Amino acid sequence: xxxxxxxxxxxxxxxxxxxxxxxxxxxxxxxxxxxxxxxxxxxxxxxxxxxxxxxxxxxxxxxxxxxxxxxxxxxxxxxxxxxxxxxxxxxxxxxxxxxxxxxxxxxxxxxxxxxxxxxxxxxxxxxxxxxxxxxxxxxxxxxxxxxxxxxxxxxxxxxxxxxxxxxxxxxxxxxxxxxxxxxxxxxxxxxxxxxxxxxxxxxxxxxxxxxxxxxxxxxxxxxxxxxxxxxxxxxxxxxxxxxxxxxxxxxxxxxxxxxxxxxxxxxxxxxxxxxxxx
Numbered sequence: 001x002x003x004x005x006x007x008x009x010x011x012x013x014x015x016x017x018x019x020x021x022x023x024x025x026x027x028x029x030x031x032x033x034x035x036x037x038x039x040x041x042x043x044x045x046x047x048x049x050x051x052x053x054x055x056x057x058x059x060x061x062x063x064x065x066x067x068x069x070x071x072x073x074x075x076x077x078x079x080x081x082x083x084x085x086x087x088x089x090x091x092x093x094x095x096x097x098x099x100x101x102x103x104x105x106x107x108x109x110x111x112x113x114x115x116x117x118x119x120x121x122x123x124x125x126x127x128x129x130x131x132x133x134x135x136x137x138x139x140x141x142x143x144x145x146x147x148x149x150x151x152x153x154x155x156x157x158x159x160x161x162x163x164x165x166x167x168x169x170x171x172x173x174x175x176x177x178x179x180x181x182x183x184x185x186x187x188x189x190x191x192x193x194x195x196x197x198x199x200x201x202x203x204x205x206x207x208x209x210x211x212x213x214x215x216x217x218x219x220x221x222x223x224x225x226x227x228x229x230x231x232x233x234x235x236x237x238x239x240x241x242x243x244x245x246x247x248x249x250x251x252x253x254x255x256x257x258x259x260x261x262x263x264x265x266x267x268x269x270x271x272x273x274x275x276x277x278x
Contacts, residue, residue: 026054028104028113031087032258033240036121037097043079043089043259046104046111053086054106061103062092065114070103079262082188089265123237124245128253132162133232135173135209147208148179148215149187153194155201156208161232164205168249170273172196172204172266175233176242177211180218185260189242192263199263200270209233211241248273 031043046054055078061070076088094100094117104111124130136146138157146157164171174193176186190208197206212218212227229238236243246255246269255269 025049026104026106026109026111028102028111030102030113030115032115034118034121034123034258035094035115036118036125037094039091039093039126041089041255041257042092042102042115043087044102044113045085045087046106047085054104055086055088058104058106060088060090061105063101063103064096065099065101070101073102077265079260079265081260082185087260121237122239123243123256123258124235124253126253126256129251130161130165130245130247130253131235132165132251133160133235135161135207135232136213136230137163145216147210148177148219149190149208150178153197155197156190156193156206159205159207161207164207165251167205169203169205170249170270171247172206172244173209173247174207174242174244175209175211175236175238177215180212180215180224181241183241183259186242189244189260192261192266193244195263196266196270199267204270211238246270 026049027047029045029047031045032041035042046058048054060073060076062073063070073090073092076090079087079089081087097117097119100115100117101112102115136157137160138146138154139160143152143154143157159167161171161173172193174189176189178187178190181187193206193208197204209230209232211229211233213230214226214228218224218227240258242259244257244261245253246266248254254273
């Protein structure tokens with residue numbers, strides 16, 4: 001699997017203030033990488049010249065790069081990321097493939113960033129049905145052989161995806177590697193998943209899958225290039241981490257979250273499908 005560095009770069013930038021020689025302009029970062037025609041959940045952050053988040057009195061717009069009239073982004077949610085920086089999330093519709101621009105207007109200054117919209121997503125899309133896959137579980141493995149989480153919750157490894165689908169309950173399936181995370185959000189992401197699991201234990205199955213099946217070898221040799229991904233990672237077309245998928249009781253992908261997603265956002269989406277009535 002080719003490891004993308006976009007999210008890593010963002011985390012580095014979000015974690016450090018700019019030097020005194022930095023430009024006096026704001027910076028707009030698009031976190032979501034896998035964007036295709038149709039509706040997409042897109043996360044982005046606006047930082048001032050000191051590296052601090054800008055969250056108030058800012059307007060966002062987007063348009064295809066060769067069009068003249070941008071559309072206002074009139075609905076955004078703000079999430080605190082693990083490094084205590086703020087990230088905007090919005091559902092944007094892209095009519096065609098190609099390069100698009102997102103604009104941020106703050107105190108009469110306009111900042112923009114360019115994104116590529118593909119015809120088809122590399123990753124399993126919303127509206128797709130998932131195949132039953134025997135993801136690693138504690139039924140056939142020791143927990144230390146299938147998780148790099150320093151405090152693993154065994155409930156997240158009780159079911160394989162194939163077994164979970166037979167239970168006819170909604171599923172949150174998350175791919176990440178806390179011990180080898182490129183983006184530094186995998187550990188915090190697992191903690192958010194544990195919160196959601198504890199709030200919905202009787203009505204929801206939460207599964208965590210490590211990206212690398214030979215993570216022990218990678219860690220002992222300190223060489224990520226020898227990594228071999230789990231079969232389910234290939235099936236889902238995942239090239240970055242973390243990724244989380246909300247799947248209904250019939251195996252249909254209802255939502256997908258690239259990068260960090262808060263427990264509040266997941267709870268909101270679960271409430272929209274009446275998870276407590278399952």
